[in-house]
Amino acid sequence: MVIRPAAVDKGIVFVRRDLAGNNWIKADVCNVRDTTLATTLGLNGVTVSTVEHLMSAFSGMGVDNAVVEVDAPEIPIMDGSARPFVDLLKDVGTQVQGKCKKLLVIKKEVSVSDGESTAMLLPSPDFRITYKIEFSHPFIGVQTYQMSLSDVSYEEEICSARTFGFLKDVEYLQARGLALGGSLKNAIILDDHRIINKEGLRCPDEFVKHKILDAIGDLSLLGIPIIGHFVAYKSGHRLNNLLLKELMARRECWTMVSRFSKDVFDEVASLRIPSFRVLDSVQAIPPVI
DSSP, rough: EEEEEEOTTEEEEEEEEOOOOOEEOOOOOOEEEEEESOOEETTTTEEEEEOOHHHHHHHHHHOOEEEEEESSSOOTTTTTSSSSHHHHHHEEEEOOOSSSSSEEHHHHHHEEEEEEEEOOOOOOOOOOEEEEESSTTTTTTTEEEEEOOOOIIIIIIIITTEEEEEEHHHHHHHTOOOSOOOOTTTEEOOOOOBBOOOOOOSTTHHHHHHHHHHHHHGGGGGOOOEEEEEEEEEEOOOHHHHHHHHHHHHHHEEEEEEEEEEGGGHHHTTTTTOOOOOOOOOOSSSSSS
C-alpha cells in the first residue's frame, strides 16, 4: 500500500494497481458493498476491503484528501489497530490546502436499531462519541467510553486499540478459507475464559476503544466532518453504515456549513470544531506499507 497526496476536494480514493481499467473507488458511503466483519468498498465490480482502520486514521488525524494505492483487494491489517497508519502520517507530514472545511451539523436526532443494538446522532457543539458494548465474556463484560474527537485525543486514547475476536469464531472462519491472515500479531484473541495473547491488553478498555476506532472510520465515509454526538450500544459496521444512510435521507436533521460562512457565522462560532495539528515534516517519498 502506498499513500499519496491528493488535490483539494479529491477526498480519499482507493486505487487497485493490480487491476487495469476502472480500478479506483472513492471512499463514500454510497460505495459500501459489504459490512460483514469489516467495511468493504466497491465500484464497477472492483472492491477493497477492511478500509475502516485506515479511514479512522485519516479522520482522526484530520486528513481530507489522499490517494491510497493497493495491489490487493484488502488494506494491510498491520497490528490490528490504526497506530501504524497514524505513525506513517506523522512521519510524512500533512499540509494545509487553502480551503475551509465544510461541516455537517446535526440539528435533530437520527437513529437506527437492529434488535437491541442502536446507533444515533444527536445535536452537540462538537464531535462527541459515547459507546457502550456488552459481552458475556469475563474479560470484556460491559464497557462504556466517551470522548470528544481531536488528533490529540485520537492518538492518545483510540488509535492503538486492536481488533478482537473469539477463538471459536476464528477457527470457524479459517476452516472456510476466511480470515486466513488473522493471528495473535494483529488481533486480541479470546477463548471461553481468557485472553490468549501473552502480552495481554494495551489498556483495560481496549475492546470498547477499538469499537470507537471502527466507528470513526465508518462515519468518515460520509466525506465531511460531523458535528454531533454519536451514541452507540452494541453497534458495528452494518449499523454504522445504516445510520449514515438514514442521516442522508433525513435532510431536515442536519445542515452543512463552512467554518467561515457569513450567513451562519453565529452558529458556526458556537461550535467546538475538532483541532488538528499541521504535521509539517513533509517528505518527498510517500509512506509505503
